[in-house]
Amino acid sequence: MNVVILAAGQGKRMRSDLPKVLHRLGGQPLLTHVLETARELGARKICVVYGHGGEIVRECYADAEVVWVKQEPQLGTGHAVLQALPHLDPTTATLVLYGDVPLIASATLSRLCEVAGAGLGVLTVEMANPSGYGRIVREDGKILCIVEERDASEDQRTITEINTGFVIAPTTALSRWLPGLGNNNAQGEYYLTDIVRLAIEEGMPVASAQPDADWEVLGVNSKVQLAELERIYQNGNALRLMEQGVALADPARLDVRGELDCGRDVTIDVNCIFEGRVVLDDGVEVGANCVLRNTRVGAGTRIAPFSHIDDAEIGPRCIIGPYARLRPGTKLDESVHVGNFVEVKNSLIGENSKANHLSYVGDATVGKNVNIGAGTITCNYDGANKYRTVIEDDVFIGSDTQLVAPVTVGRGATLGAGTTLTSDAPPEQLTISRTKQVSISKWKRPVKQKKN
Numbered sequence: 001m002n003v004v005i006l007a008a009g010q011g012k013r014m015r016s017d018l019p020k021v022l023h024r025l026g027g028q029p030l031l032t033h034v035l036e037t038a039r040e041l042g043a044r045k046i047c048v049v050y051g052h053g054g055e056i057v058r059e060c061y062a063d064a065e066v067v068w069v070k071q072e073p074q075l076g077t078g079h080a081v082l083q084a085l086p087h088l089d090p091t092t093a094t095l096v097l098y099g100d101v102p103l104i105a106s107a108t109l110s111r112l113c114e115v116a117g118a119g120l121g122v123l124t125v126e127m128a129n130p131s132g133y134g135r136i137v138r139e140d141g142k143i144l145c146i147v148e149e150r151d152a153s154e155d156q157r158t159i160t161e162i163n164t165g166f167v168i169a170p171t172t173a174l175s176r177w178l179p180g181l182g183n184n185n186a187q188g189e190y191y192l193t194d195i196v197r198l199a200i201e202e203g204m205p206v207a208s209a210q211p212d213a214d215w216e217v218l219g220v221n222s223k224v225q226l227a228e229l230e231r232i233y234q235n236g237n238a239l240r241l242m243e244q245g246v247a248l249a250d251p252a253r254l255d256v257r258g259e260l261d262c263g264r265d266v267t268i269d270v271n272c273i274f275e276g277r278v279v280l281d282d283g284v285e286v287g288a289n290c291v292l293r294n295t296r297v298g299a300g301t302r303i304a305p306f307s308h309i310d311d312a313e314i315g316p317r318c319i320i321g322p323y324a325r326l327r328p329g330t331k332l333d334e335s336v337h338v339g340n341f342v343e344v345k346n347s348l349i350g351e352n353s354k355a356n357h358l359s360y361v362g363d364a365t366v367g368k369n370v371n372i373g374a375g376t377i378t379c380n381y382d383g384a385n386k387y388r389t390v391i392e393d394d395v396f397i398g399s400d401t402q403l404v405a406p407v408t409v410g411r412g413a414t415l416g417a418g419t420t421l422t423s424d425a426p427p428e429q430l431t432i433s434r435t436k437q438v439s440i441s442k443w444k445r446p447v448k449q450k451k452n
Contacts, residue, residue: 001113002088002171003043005034006080007099008051008071013222019053021099022060023226026233027257027275030220031057033102035064040106041113044092047084048099076189077165082178088171095168096192101219103229104166108216112209116168119205122146122196123166125214133162134193136208143206146193150186163193164217173204241268249288263299287321295326298334312344315351333368350393362386363405367393373417375400392427 011020021031031048038046047067050057051074058068067087071080081096088094093116095109112121122143124136134148135156146163147156177198181190199206211217215232218225231252237260238251246262248254253270260274263282272286276294280286284297287305294311297303301314304321311328314320318336326338329346336349339356347361350368355361357374363386364378376397378389387405391397395409398417409415410427418434425431 001041001043001092001168002094003038003041003046003097004081004084004088004094005031005038005046005048005097005099006077007031007034007057008049008054008074008080009100010052010074011100011221014220014226015223017053019057020220021057022053023220024257025102025220025226025230026237029060030102031061031099034097034099034104035061035066037104037106037109038095038097041095041109043095045087045089047087049080049084076183076187077192078178078181078190078194081174081192082181082190085171085175085178088174090171090175092171093168094171094174096166098165098219100221101165101217103218103233104216105212108209108211109166112166113168115207115209117205117207118170119207120170120173120196120199121168122206122208123164123211123217124161124208125164125210125217126160127162127214128160130157130160130162135159136161136163143196143208144200145197148185148187148191148193164211165192166217167192167195169195169199173199173202269305281316290321304340364389364391366391367395367411369393370395370397372397373399373401377402379404 007021009020014020014023022029025033045067047069049069049071051071054070069083069087071083095113112123115121132149134146135152136159137144137147137156149157177195181194183190185191196206218229220226220229234255235251237256238248238254241262242248242251244262245264247267249269254268255273258274258276261279263280265283266280267285269286269288271289273291278292279296281297281299283300285302287303289306290303291308295309297314298316298318300316301318307321307324309326312326312330314332315334315336317334318332320338321340323340324338325343327345330344331348333349333351335352337354337356338344341358342355343360345362347364347366349366352368353366353370355372359372359375360377361372362378363380365388370391379402380386380389389403389405390408392409392411394412396414398415398419400418401415402420404420404422407421407424409425412428413425414430415421415425416430416432419432421431
């Protein structure tokens with residue numbers, strides 16, 4: 001099929017300079033969700049009709065395999081699809097989607113396509129409060145037309161079956177109908193919904209389908225509606241995770257802004273955010289208020305609260321945090337401990353090594369069974385270039401040590417507390433650098449002077 005995505009709306013109620021379809025839901029722009037759904041349906045051609053802020057939208061999807069069509073001026077949904085018509089394959093049907101309706105399910109759209117057959121398919125839904133929506137007018141169960149609320153009579157406004165805007169029709173039929181649409185209505189626009197009347201006049205079958213959930217067809221017109229859809233989306237993520245066996249402390253306090261894959265017996269506490277692609281292997285525990293982005297966590301690892309992990313690979317049975325920060329390029333082997341207020345960047349840390357307190361390990365290769373004392377830092381940057389620190393197996397580094405890269409600490413070496421290491425430390429030896437300790441007996445502590 002062809003897919004036409006209408007994404008030209010200005011979105012005045014968003015009160016933002018950002019085009020409406022670029023506002024994010026689940027970490028992705030609204031339009032991205034719709035494009036992914038179109039691809040799931042196996043669309044032969046995807047055509048995006050853009051308008052307000054369109055060049056910004058196009059720049060964001062420079063690599064997307066879509067046809068861009070500008071609607072200017074913006075004269076309604078029927079006019080928008082008409083602009084796309086020359087770019088569509090006339091031998092197949094065309095499905096119309098909306099760039100600001102991100103939660104429509106591919107299963108729902110597949111069902112709509114199936115019931116439509118070679119005719120016109122309309123997606124409808126029953127709403128207890130249909131205010132603001134076009135009404136589906138039927139006679140003996142058959143659809144007669146769709147009436148927009150502003151044009152509806154009092155009796156028609158009591159109808160609770162509403163038009164969602166999603167339609168599928170033969171492209172050749174659209175070529176006949178769209179150029180002849182009128183705009184004699186309250187909005188002065190060319191409504192796509194008028195094709196229902198034209199189809200009936202031709203004797204073409206008009207069928208309808210309904211979504212599995214009403215929220216699938218909810219659009220975004222304000223920040224309030226965006227927040228409401230965000231919670232619906234995240235609730236869906238939470239339900240799927242729990243059905244897979246993940247233990248969530250509170251399903252209402254979870255944010256998945258990408259893809260989260262979990263093994264068996266994974267536990268996630270409240271207010272955790274997962275961005276990009278995150279993999280949690282069997283038995284992983286994630287404490288409260290953690291942020292994980294593009295990260296894999298090995299089986300049995302425990303991540304304590306308030307830890308931030310970005311583009312890292314964590315081995316099995318590690319202990320991370322609380323308040324740890326693992327930056328891009330971090331790779332931890334089995335049973336590594338990275339404790340509170342420790343930052344690791346672009347470093348490899350070997351099995352059973354520990355940095356438990358207040359340390360910075362950057363651009364380093366750390367071997368097995370290494371103990372990095374509190375307050376230790378690798379001085380990897382000279383103001384222009386970065387250099388690597390190598391710490392071999394079984395090293396003990398005392399507290400408050402500075403390793404000025406490039407430097408190597410040999411296997412089994414010990415660095416005394418307070419050492420500033422500027423040359424390689426030989427293996428199996430104690431290396432220490434300190435100024436001589438001096439006590440001044442007659443020194444007096446300054447006294448604060450009284451003001452006159």
